[in-house]
Amino acid sequence: MPVVVHTRAELAGARAALTGTVAVVMTMGALHEGHETLLRAARDRADQVIVTVFVNPLQFGPNEDFDRYPRTLDVDLEVCRRAGADLVFAPSVADMYPGGEPAVRVDPGPLGTDLEGLSRPGFFHGVLTVVLKLLQLTRPDLAFFGEKDYQQLTLVRRMCRDLDVPVEVVGVPTVREPDGLALSSRNRYLSAVERTVALGLSRALRAGAEAAEAGRDAGAVLAAAHASFGAGGPGARLDYLVLTDPDLEPGPVRGPARLLVAAWVGDTRLIDNAPIRLDPAH
Numbered sequence: 001m002p003v004v005v006h007t008r009a010e011l012a013g014a015r016a017a018l019t020g021t022v023a024v025v026m027t028m029g030a031l032h033e034g035h036e037t038l039l040r041a042a043r044d045r046a047d048q049v050i051v052t053v054f055v056n057p058l059q060f061g062p063n064e065d066f067d068r069y070p071r072t073l074d075v076d077l078e079v080c081r082r083a084g085a086d087l088v089f090a091p092s093v094a095d096m097y098p099g100g101e102p103a104v105r106v107d108p109g110p111l112g113t114d115l116e117g118l119s120r121p122g123f124f125h126g127v128l129t130v131v132l133k134l135l136q137l138t139r140p141d142l143a144f145f146g147e148k149d150y151q152q153l154t155l156v157r158r159m160c161r162d163l164d165v166p167v168e169v170v171g172v173p174t175v176r177e178p179d180g181l182a183l184s185s186r187n188r189y190l191s192a193v194e195r196t197v198a199l200g201l202s203r204a205l206r207a208g209a210e211a212a213e214a215g216r217d218a219g220a221v222l223a224a225a226h227a228s229f230g231a232g233g234p235g236a237r238l239d240y241l242v243l244t245d246p247d248l249e250p251g252p253v254r255g256p257a258r259l260l261v262a263a264w265v266g267d268t269r270l271i272d273n274a275p276i277r278l279d280p281a282h
């Protein structure tokens with residue numbers, strides 16, 4: 001079993017006892033195979049693996065699901081044990097924010113108010129603030145993040161580069177159900193009917209990728225993705241479906257690109273994305 005600590009004082013003691021290279025995998029708990037894949041990737045690269053389990057209130061809007069977010073620490077610890085984690089840090093809100101809500105937060109820059117940031121104001125200020133705090137507390141050599149949350153991964157990389165945080169950020173490809181649905185803790189909110197409707201996201205990405213492989217231009221790729229998203233009938237409300245530069249930089253897209261989608265399925269907001277290779281001739 002990994003060592004489990006709940007306070008920053010306990011963490012400091014347990015961290016000091018770790019030797020060799022250290023990796024961190026940050027999570028909000030409710031662990032699934034996507035998280036487990038991150039843990040195994042970390043296990044492969046580092047001598048010691050720290051997992052953090054913290055539902056961060058700072059990144060939830062007032063009408064979001066902070067209260068109902070699943071909290072399953074006992075099951076999570078079993079997943080951590082199975083995947084070979086060495087240390088689990090599962091702090092309380094009071095321990096992470098002893099002075100209450102922090103007045104000083106990381107500014108994610110212009111990308112922080114686009115896409116996810118447009119629908120979830122303040123989201124990336126909250127994410128980057130807690131990620132930076134957890135990096136300071138765990139002092140890892142490597143930090144693993146899933147490509148499922150592609151904008152988050154991009155912004156964490158950018159924060160570490162722009163603020164000289166001495167850590168290697170490693171992205172891990174999205175783990176999916178056999179039918180294509182990206183694993184996500186929020187999938188457990190879906191009813192059986194909604195679970196089928198949710199396939200519209202990955203179907204759209206697949207259609208876009210196929211159109212790109214067939215040599216279609218960006219407009220046709222997006223049109224194919226839109227048509228496929230809508231083909232599942234009513235039940236999902238599209239938030240955005242965009243084709244962008246792989247670093248999420250503004251401007252024209254050519255060659256390697258990223259297709260990103262977000263949609264509401266009933267009361268549940270889901271996101272997904274996939275790499276796309278456009279014919280550079282377009």
Ligand SMILES: Nc1ncnc2c1ncn2[C@@H]1O[C@H](COP(=O)(O)OP(=O)(O)OP(=O)(O)O)[C@@H](O)[C@H]1O
Binds near residue numbers: 035144147149172
């Ligand atoms: N399907 C997945 N494949 C790869 N990585 C994933 C997957 N799902 C989550 N992760 C990664 O696990 C880390 C912790 O994510 P988190 O605990 O928020 O899980 P989640 O499933 O994304 O939850 P939510 O449904 O709340 O968005 C993040 O780096 C996230 O990108």
Ligand SMILES: CC(C)(CO)[C@@H](O)C(=O)[O-]
Binds near residue numbers: 027028056127130131
């Ligand atoms: C990175 C993170 C753990 C910060 O709370 C969260 O946004 C997540 O689980 O992706």
Ligand code: BAL
Binds near residue numbers: 149152
């Ligand atoms: N999985 C990213 C964190 C969030 O959606 O709140």
